[in-house]
Amino acid sequence: MELSLATIAEVVNGEIKGDKNKKICGAAPFDDASGDEITFAGHAKFLKNIDETDAGAVIVPRDFQGSTKNILQVDNPQLAFAMVLNLFYPPLKPKPGISSYACIGKNFVCGREVSIAPFVMIGNNVTVGHGITLGPNVVVGDNVVMGNHVKIYPNVTILERCTIGNRVIIHAGTVIGSDGFGFASDGKKYYKIPHTGVVRIDDDVEIGAGNTIDRATFGKTWIKRGVKTDNLVHIAHNVTVGEDSVLVAQVGISGSVTIGKNAILAGQAGVVGHLTIGDNVTIGAQAGVAKSVPGDEVVSGSPAITHRLWLRVQKILPRLPELKRKIEDMEKRLKKIERTERENGENI
Numbered sequence: 001m002e003l004s005l006a007t008i009a010e011v012v013n014g015e016i017k018g019d020k021n022k023k024i025c026g027a028a029p030f031d032d033a034s035g036d037e038i039t040f041a042g043h044a045k046f047l048k049n050i051d052e053t054d055a056g057a058v059i060v061p062r063d064f065q066g067s068t069k070n071i072l073q074v075d076n077p078q079l080a081f082a083m084v085l086n087l088f089y090p091p092l093k094p095k096p097g098i099s100s101y102a103c104i105g106k107n108f109v110c111g112r113e114v115s116i117a118p119f120v121m122i123g124n125n126v127t128v129g130h131g132i133t134l135g136p137n138v139v140v141g142d143n144v145v146m147g148n149h150v151k152i153y154p155n156v157t158i159l160e161r162c163t164i165g166n167r168v169i170i171h172a173g174t175v176i177g178s179d180g181f182g183f184a185s186d187g188k189k190y191y192k193i194p195h196t197g198v199v200r201i202d203d204d205v206e207i208g209a210g211n212t213i214d215r216a217t218f219g220k221t222w223i224k225r226g227v228k229t230d231n232l233v234h235i236a237h238n239v240t241v242g243e244d245s246v247l248v249a250q251v252g253i254s255g256s257v258t259i260g261k262n263a264i265l266a267g268q269a270g271v272v273g274h275l276t277i278g279d280n281v282t283i284g285a286q287a288g289v290a291k292s293v294p295g296d297e298v299v300s301g302s303p304a305i306t307h308r309l310w311l312r313v314q315k316i317l318p319r320l321p322e323l324k325r326k327i328e329d330m331e332k333r334l335k336k337i338e339r340t341e342r343e344n345g346e347n348i
Contacts, residue, residue, distance in 0.1 A: 018070030042077035180237025
C-alpha cells in the first residue's frame with residue numbers, strides 16, 4: 001500500500017509541514033524507519049533527536065516546529081500513529097462461515113457474516129450477533145449471549161449464561177465464568193459454595209490472554225464498557241470494574257471489589273476483597289491494597305500508601321543499616337553518660 005502524506009493527514013486530523021505529496025509505504029519505530037515509512041515522536045527524547053531518524057515523515061505534537069523533516073502535527077502523536085498502523089496493517093478478517101468440524105447445540109441463533117472455526121463447541125440456546133469470529137477450540141456454554149463484532153481467539157472458554165457485549169475482543173486461553181473461590185469450613189474440612197451468578201462484559205472491552213474472570217456467587221461479576229486487561233489478570237467473583245479502567249499483567253482482584261472508572265492497576269498489583277477503589281485511581285506496580293482508596297489517588301507499596309509518601313520511604317530504606325549503626329552508637333554513648341552520672345552521684 002502507498003499513501004500520500006496528505007491522505008494520512010486527513011485520517012489523523014493533522015497539519016503537514018513539508019512535502020504533502022510524499023509517498024508513504026508503511027510505518028515503523030523511530031530508530032528503524034526508512035525513507036518511505038512514517039514514525040512518531042511523542043516524547044522529548046525523540047523530538048530532540050528527530051533529525052537523526054531516516055523516516056520519510058514523523059508524527060509530532062501539534063506545537064512542535066523545529067525540524068527539517070516532513071512532519072505531521074497532531075494533538076496526540078501516539079493515537080495518530082495507532083491510526084496509521086491500522087491503515088497500513090488492517091486486521092485480517094477470516095472468511096465467513098461455520099466449519100463442518102464445529103459442534104453446535106440446539107437453538108443456536110447467529111447473525112450475518114459469522115466465522116466459526118473448526119473444533120468450536122457451542123452449547124444449547126446460544127445467541128450471537130453479526131460479524132462474530134470464534135477461533136479454533138473455543139468453548140461457549142449454554143445460554144451465552146454475545147453482541148455484534150466480537151472476536152474470540154483460540155482456546156477461550158465462555159461458560160454458561162455469561163453475556164458479552166459488542167466489539168469485545170478476548171485473547172487466547174482466557175476463561176470467562178469459572179466458579180469463584182468460595183468454600184465454607186466446619187473446622188475440619190471445606191465445603192464448596194455454589195456460584196449461581198454470571199459474568200457480564202460490556203461493549204468495547206478487550207481481555208488479554210490467559211485471564212480468568214470468575215462468575216458471581218449471586219448476581220454478576222461486571223466488566224464495564226471500555227475496560228482493557230493485559231495478560232494473566234485474575235478477577236474474582238462479584239467484582240465490578242468501572243468504565244475505561246486498565247488492569248496490567250498479573251493483577252489480582254479479590255472478591256466483591258468495586259473499581260471506579262478510569263482506574264489504572266499496574267503490573268502485579270493485588271487488591272484485598274470487599275474494598276472500593278475510586279474513580280481515576282492509579283495503583284502502582286506490585287502494590288498490595290489492603291484498604292479502600294478514594295478517587296483521584298495514586299498509591300504504591302505493600303501495604304499501599306500514597307505514592308509521595310512511598311517515594312520518601314524508598315529513599316530511607318537503603319540508609320537503614322547506616323541509621324541502625326548510628327542509633328546503636330548513640331545508645332552506647334547515652335549508656336556511658338548515664339553510668340558516669342550514676343558514679344558521680346555516688347561520690348557526692
